[in-house]
Amino acid sequence: MSRTEGTVSSDPIAMGPHDLSKWVREYTSQLLRYASARVNDRAVAEDLVQITFMSAWQSVDKFKEQSSPRTWLFSILKHKLADHYRKAYRDPVIHNSNLQVDDRFDDDGRWVPEHRPTENDMHEADDAEAMNRYLAHCLKLLPDHWRAAIEMKYLKERDAEAICQELGISVTNYWQQVHRAKVKLRECISKQGAAHS
Numbered sequence: 001m002s003r004t005e006g007t008v009s010s011d012p013i014a015m016g017p018h019d020l021s022k023w024v025r026e027y028t029s030q031l032l033r034y035a036s037a038r039v040n041d042r043a044v045a046e047d048l049v050q051i052t053f054m055s056a057w058q059s060v061d062k063f064k065e066q067s068s069p070r071t072w073l074f075s076i077l078k079h080k081l082a083d084h085y086r087k088a089y090r091d092p093v094i095h096n097s098n099l100q101v102d103d104r105f106d107d108d109g110r111w112v113p114e115h116r117p118t119e120n121d122m123h124e125a126d127d128a129e130a131m132n133r134y135l136a137h138c139l140k141l142l143p144d145h146w147r148a149a150i151e152m153k154y155l156k157e158r159d160a161e162a163i164c165q166e167l168g169i170s171v172t173n174y175w176q177q178v179h180r181a182k183v184k185l186r187e188c189i190s191k192q193g194a195a196h197s
Contacts, residue, residue: 020057027073034074038081039144040151048084052077082168085145131189138188146181149174 031052035045055076056063063072106112139147148167152158158166164174 020053023056023069023073024053027070030070031073031077035077035081038148039084040140040147041144044084044144048077048080051080055080078166082166085148085167085169134189134192135185137192138185141188142181142184145169146177146184149177150181150185153178 028049031049032045035048036042039045039048052073056073063069067075139150142150145167149163152163152166153160160171160174164171167174169177
């Protein structure tokens with residue numbers, strides 16, 4: 001089978017180390033950016049990209065030249081990300097909190113009036129730069145799977161179905177994660193505001 005630009009032979013024996021090396025050179029930075037944006041931890045992102053290349057090498061016989069190597073590698077990475085989030089969901093890091101999360105939001109996920117953040121909660125609420133710093137800091141403290149759900153919903157404006165598919169979770173689990181993340185963010189932002197006042 002002849003080689004063409006951007007493709008390799010689908011015969012795993014015919015795929016040599018130079019083909020994988022070429023893919024590593026061409027696609028590592030793109031894959032790493034994609035993974036980093038979703039896990040917010042450079043080391044985890046690097047591990048996921050490495051696992052992606054290892055999986056590609058091990059299953060090169062499944063590579064159909066109907067798609068580009070880039071498309072195939074991103075497909076593998078998306079599956080590895082879903083595996084990562086499924087594992088994070090099964091084995092979550094428990095964050096201690098004495099907050100009662102259920103009474104802070106209504107059924108549609110909006111703040112109940114008596115729990116809505118007030119100016120007293122955030123002394124620098126008018127200072128958008130400070131609020132952005134607080135939010136960025138607090139997002140980093142969330143468990144990976146909560147942060148991913150929040151970022152995809154509110155920062156990337158993705159719909160719930162697409163988020164659930166990418167994270168490999170049910171709609172019910174997704175809404176629970178968003179709900180719990182909102183509570184933790186409010187608690188953290190309030191503490192940040194109080195600490196800087």
